[in-house]
Amino acid sequence: MTNTSPEPCQSSDKPYHHGDLRRQILDEAARLLKEEGEAGLSMRKLAQNLGVSRTAPYHHFTDKQALLCGVAEEGFRRLREVVRTPPYVKGAEISEASVRVFVRRYVQFSIDNAEYYELMFGARLWKSQQLSDSLKTEAHDAFKVYIEQIRAWQQSISNSNIDALRFAQVSWSTLHGMSRLLIDGIYLDVSAINVMSDTAAKMFWQQLYLPA
Amino acid sequence: MTNTSPEPCQSSDKPYHHGDLRRQILDEAARLLKEEGEAGLSMRKLAQNLGVSRTAPYHHFTDKQALLCGVAEEGFRRLREVVRTPPYVKGAEISEASVRVFVRRYVQFSIDNAEYYELMFGARLWKSQQLSDSLKTEAHDAFKVYIEQIRAWQQSISNSNIDALRFAQVSWSTLHGMSRLLIDGIYLDVSAINVMSDTAAKMFWQQLYLPA
DNA sequence: GATCAATATAGACAGTGTCAAGATTGCTTG
DNA sequence: CAAGCAATCTTGACACTGTCTATATTGATC
Numbered sequence: 499m500t501n502t503s504p505e506p507c508q509s510s511d512k513p514y515h516h517g518d519l520r521r522q523i524l525d526e527a528a529r530l531l532k533e534e535g536e537a538g539l540s541m542r543k544l545a546q547n548l549g550v551s552r553t554a555p556y557h558h559f560t561d562k563q564a565l566l567c568g569v570a571e572e573g574f575r576r577l578r579e580v581v582r583t584p585p586y587v588k589g590a591e592i593s594e595a596s597v598r599v600f601v602r603r604y605v606q607f608s609i610d611n612a613e614y615y616e617l618m619f620g621a622r623l624w625k626s627q628q629l630s631d632s633l634k635t636e637a638h639d640a641f642k643v644y645i646e647q648i649r650a651w652q653q654s655i656s657n658s659n660i661d662a663l664r665f666a667q668v669s670w671s672t673l674h675g676m677s678r679l680l681i682d683g684i685y686l687d688v689s690a691i692n693v694m695s696d697t698a699a700k701m702f703w704q705q706l707y708l709p710a
Numbered sequence: 711m712t713n714t715s716p717e718p719c720q721s722s723d724k725p726y727h728h729g730d731l732r733r734q735i736l737d738e739a740a741r742l743l744k745e746e747g748e749a750g751l752s753m754r755k756l757a758q759n760l761g762v763s764r765t766a767p768y769h770h771f772t773d774k775q776a777l778l779c780g781v782a783e784e785g786f787r788r789l790r791e792v793v794r795t796p797p798y799v800k801g802a803e804i805s806e807a808s809v810r811v812f813v814r815r816y817v818q819f820s821i822d823n824a825e826y827y828e829l830m831f832g833a834r835l836w837k838s839q840q841l842s843d844s845l846k847t848e849a850h851d852a853f854k855v856y857i858e859q860i861r862a863w864q865q866s867i868s869n870s871n872i873d874a875l876r877f878a879q880v881s882w883s884t885l886h887g888m889s890r891l892l893i894d895g896i897y898l899d900v901s902a903i904n905v906m907s908d909t910a911a912k913m914f915w916q917q918l919y920l921p922a
Numbered sequence: 923g924a925t926c927a928a929t930a931t932a933g934a935c936a937g938t939g940t941c942a943a944g945a946t947t948g949c950t951t952g
Numbered sequence: 953c954a955a956g957c958a959a960t961c962t963t964g965a966c967a968c969t970g971t972c973t974a975t976a977t978t979g980a981t982c
Contacts (some may be wrong), residue, residue, distance in 0.1 A: 519929085535837070540969060551931050553971075558929090562970065624895035625747070625868060637896075664909040667897070668884065671910070675887025676880070683836035684849075685879070697876040698883070704920070705913050730961085752938060763962050765940075770960090774939065 522548055527569050531613040538591050541565070553658040563623075567630045570623055573614035574636040580607045592654050597706075598699040600647075601673065604694050608677035615681060617673065644670060651706055658709050669705075672698050732770040734760055735810050739781050743825040753777070775835075779842045782835055785826035786848040792819045793856050804866050809918075810911040812859075813885065819887035827893060831886065856882060863918055871920050881917075884910050 502584040526547055530539045531571060541562050542552045580603055608615045618637070623629055648666040652658045679685040685694075738759055742751045753774050755766045771777040790800055792815055820827045830849070860878040864870045888906060891897040897906075 541971085542969070554930055554933085556971075619890070619894060619896060621894040622829060660911070664905065667902075667906050668888070668910045668913060671887035671891060671906075672880065672884040673887065673893060675883035675885070678831070678890055679883060679886060682831060682833040684831060690879075693876065694879050694883075697873070698880045701880060701913060701917050704916065708916070753940085754938070765963085766961055768940075 502659045514633065517553065520546070523555050523565065524568055524572070527565060528572070528614070531617065535613065536616070561628070563626055563628060564630065566617060566623060567633045569614070570618045571630070571633045571636050573618040574610065574633070574640050576611065576614070577607060577618070578636075578640040578643055580604065581640060581647060592651050594699065594703040597651075597703050598696055601695045601699040601702070602692065605677055605680070605691060608637060608681055609691070612681045615677060619678070641666075641670070655706055658706055660705060665705065669702050672701075678695065729765065731760070731762065735767050735770060735777065736780055736784070739777060740784070740826070743781065743829065746826065748828065773840070775838055775840060776842065778829060778835060779825070779845045782830045783845045783848050784840070785823065785830040786852050788823065788826070788843070789819060790829070790848075790852040790855055792816060793852060793859060804863050806911065806915040809863075809915050810908055813907045813911040813914070814904065816885045817889055817892070817903060820893060821903070824893045827889060831890070853878075853882070865916055870918055872917060877917065881914050884913075 523544065526544055527539060530544060530547070541555055543553045545555055554563065559568065589663060617623065623633075645666045646667070649662045652660060652662050652665075676685075676698065680688070680691065735756065738756055739751060742756060742759070753767055757764045757767055767777065772778065829835065835845075857874060857878045860881070861874045863876050864872060865878075888897075888910065892900070892903065
């Protein structure tokens with residue numbers, strides 16, 4: 499995140515070619531997003547903070563949109579790791595407690611990386627019709643991993659009768675909805691996060707145990 | 711929505727005082743939002759479309775933010791009506807079918823009024839720290855009505871053991887999450903809306919029936 | 923060492939929100 | 953009915969935005 503990389507050719511004056519600009523742009527964009535919100539992230543300010551001309555970033559990202567895609571992509575990579583690391587052992591029975599941990603972790607991620615999350619799932623990105631292919635696959639992969647999780651849970655319960663895909667969609671909706679309501683400042687009662695998460699986990703758990 | 715109101719004083723030239731501007735601003739804002747999205751809604755274009763100077767709207771709304779609050783407020787009034795009109799008779803038993811109708815109606819509302827919904831629940835509004843009091847109460851009322859619904863459902867089931875507030879929060883999260891994923895263009899499979907809604911309804915229903 | 927593509931730059935344009943100062947109007951009060 | 957006042961509308965201006973074009977500098981390649 500912090501970019502203290504020494505300039506490749508450290509002449510007294512700034513070198514004409516930056517060398518590491520693309521990486522630094524992504525980092526600074528994430529920083530700006532975190533500190534000042536989406537409204538505070540502008541191409542010009544970005545360039546200025548990096549000590550570079552206003553149009554320099556356009557040689558690494560065709561658009562502001564493309565830049566946002568780049569940032570969001572990194573967010574999805576992080577999210578996938580969160581989803582992929584459940585507290586259960588493959589093949590073993592899962593417990594309600596493990597579902598609880600899973601839910602809490604998802605929500606916690608969305609809160610800790612609120613700006614990322616907002617960008618990743620914002621209409622700005624998905625309705626733009628020019629979101630990069632790499633972003634699309636990255637996001638798709640994240641959801642695929644999620645479905646795999648559900649499927650593993652389901653298989654660990656012998657008599658479960660749920661449709662894994664449908665359940666994945668709906669449960670993800672719940673997680674996403676909670677996260678957004680919290681992030682966007684609609685549910686202000688942050689102290690209730692854990693209770694809400696546990697309530698959701700309980701609901702999921704009972705759903706998983708639906709007998710045939 | 712349509713404003714075909716005849717001008718109060720219809721002289722040949724435009725009258726200096728518009729007379730009905732505030733109302734027309736709100737309508738045109740909603741229209742612009744619907745047709746061109748949030749990016750296409752600017753104070754200047756708004757004024758131009760209404761044949762009025764760029765700063766005229768500022769005499770009716772201190773801010774662009776204030777205008778958005780005004781539009782969102784109307785959205786919440788509509789939403790409240792959707793939530794308030796369930797297909798059940800007070801005191802009578804509810805059925806899974808009635809829950810299904812309820813879920814479908816909520817999601818349908820969010821899709822039909824996508825731009826409203828996006829505005830109503832956007833971080834832009836809720837994090838601004840200057841959202842109007844009337845908006846706050848309007849939104850609060852909508853959620854209160856929702857809780858009342860849950861409570862009524864609960865009471866119609868004799869042996870229900872759920873915490874109405876918690877369940878309201880989580881189930882609303884599910885509805886909100888589904889709506890946003892659909893609206894924001896992340897779930898592109900619109901044909902699956904009804905199946906997803908029904909899956910969610912089933913989950914709610916089973917949760918409501920939690921025995922003590 | 924010349925050439926070329928990659929990378930950086932300044933200049934310009936249309937668009938934005940919004941502040942300040944002045945013009946026009948309708949309502950109120952003497 | 954006239955005066956005045958507050959509400960409403962206007963033009964002008966400022967700083968800011970994304971992004972296009974044309975130009976300059978560089979590192980790598982033949």
